[in-house]
Amino acid sequence: MSSSNPRDMNRRFVLGALAGLPMLPMLPALLGASSARADDAPPLPSWNDGPAKQGILDFIRATTDPASKDFVPADERIATFDQDGTLWVEQPIYTQIVYCLDRLPVVVKANPHLAHVEPFRTVLTGDFEKIAKLSLHDFETIAVATLTGMDVEEFAVEVKAWIDQARDHRWKKLYTDLVYQPMQEVLSFFRANGYKTFIVTGGGQDFVRVYSQRVYGIPPEQVVGSALGTKFGYDKEGRPFLTKEPKLLLNDDNAGKPEGIHLEIGRRPRAAFGNSTGDRQMLEYVKAGDGARLSMIVLHDDGKREYAYGPAHGLPETRVGRFPQSLYDEAKNAGWSVISMKDDWKRIFAFD
């Protein structure tokens, strides 16, 4: 699950009430937006009718209707969601990597000798084509330089300042605007039905926790992700603080996802959503539980509105978000539901 070998770091991380009042029938109307009216609004408005949407509706009914054989008590309703490629755009490069690249000049300013050392020198050229050709090891080196050595709360302030203004190159939007509206509706629908929603990401949990509440309505303590160790110590005034250390505690990708779920959640989720080989073991683990279980996988097949990638549909393989034919075959054989962005989603983004 983890390794103390810095070379093993970041294999993905880097890239990566009012019921029962018959005497007051007018009360809901007096109250305005009553729970009855909320329930009457059709869920998942950005989804086209089809097997994917129906699968979600059927699962929620099966696990929340007290008369259902698959009813799940409210305090056992746990659903997990991958982030990159499942909740927001992951192409052409994971947002956290962009953060690391953008942050590097500050690190070099504090340590000027790094300007002459690779891979920092290449990054400082700003030549995106050259940067894109850096090796995984190079990206690991950049990650260690930009994600470790500081107070954890100072790190959170830096990430917040960045994410509040950083924009992507294609849509010129804030990265946090590039979340998939249909998945936001899934998160809300699950929560409205008593599910606790968690992010389970190959990205760094310290990074995602900075904006998870605002962007997804998911509090920091419900974000599981790749995690570096921290070291407790005291500053000159004797005040305690935690420093981010270059030591990988949890590589929350592939087999690390179910392991990370066990570490930070402690039980098998009832539902999971992913989009790539990094989510395979989580989707397998969830689907293998007893009773009704939902495993869904997002297929990026809409090159016009977003990106189309993955050999499962004869689309090009990419460095991020791998979706090979073998994963598609497993999804079909194991009863996972495949979400076609092209066919199942009326719109991709809230701004569409």
Add this chain to the structure above:
Amino acid sequence: MSSSNPRDMNRRFVLGALAGLPMLPMLPALLGASSARADDAPPLPSWNDGPAKQGILDFIRATTDPASKDFVPADERIATFDQDGTLWVEQPIYTQIVYCLDRLPVVVKANPHLAHVEPFRTVLTGDFEKIAKLSLHDFETIAVATLTGMDVEEFAVEVKAWIDQARDHRWKKLYTDLVYQPMQEVLSFFRANGYKTFIVTGGGQDFVRVYSQRVYGIPPEQVVGSALGTKFGYDKEGRPFLTKEPKLLLNDDNAGKPEGIHLEIGRRPRAAFGNSTGDRQMLEYVKAGDGARLSMIVLHDDGKREYAYGPAHGLPETRVGRFPQSLYDEAKNAGWSVISMKDDWKRIFAFD
């Protein structure tokens, strides 16, 4: 925070929804147990009036009154509680150790050669005096033998079967009945005021998660504790499962407590409760945050109703729950509140 060296294992581990309806003033009465009536019930009924109780009341008012300069938004209200010695009895030996000792015959039955190997041979004699003299390393060996090698869900079933019937030697009560009633009231009071309550224990989180919801009203995902790694794999039928591994991921004691809080919660709590040197860094970390912060420490000074131990009050040092004079001095100097079980608690247990 963690170590892959098995010898480092278990250093502690072992051992108004209706607000704003002026047209309906009779509604609360119609509704029966209204929120107004619930608020009118005095909180903390098992506490004597005094600085400890007042400290809790003042903290809650300061952080939940919107007019207070120290108001904390509802989604940032986090409180952490040590378990052994803070929420339930830890003397004369941690409950989880009793589990390990009770479990050993099953392990030896499956591996008969262990009957002739120390420390297993000593444990099998059932001679409590000899068992009490085993070294820390011996207890680590016992922990590895009884807590690892099985499916995580199988482990949970075994712990549940044990904890549902195991009784302590002094009161002849279920261990889960030996929780401190005043602390249960603190947990409830915090939750009634919008705080999320977490256990942060030096004990194993997989162990505590089995009964945390039933006993404390705290769901498994809000239990942070010492954690062993798990390994994802497939059984003969190809079904995925997780095996508990003899590798310490998180030693959630001493400096490991703030580190574990960062790993699994991701932010500095507003309040923390502990009772020993193992909680020192957590209490320091919490108190050092901005605004109103509450760090409280339980002093076991009631030898009649429970146990009296710790040199801070001239009481004998014990193997578990260390409370030296230096900790008492730090508490006084740093503005932590010391809870005297003898003076501050009207009763200790619900059955008193």
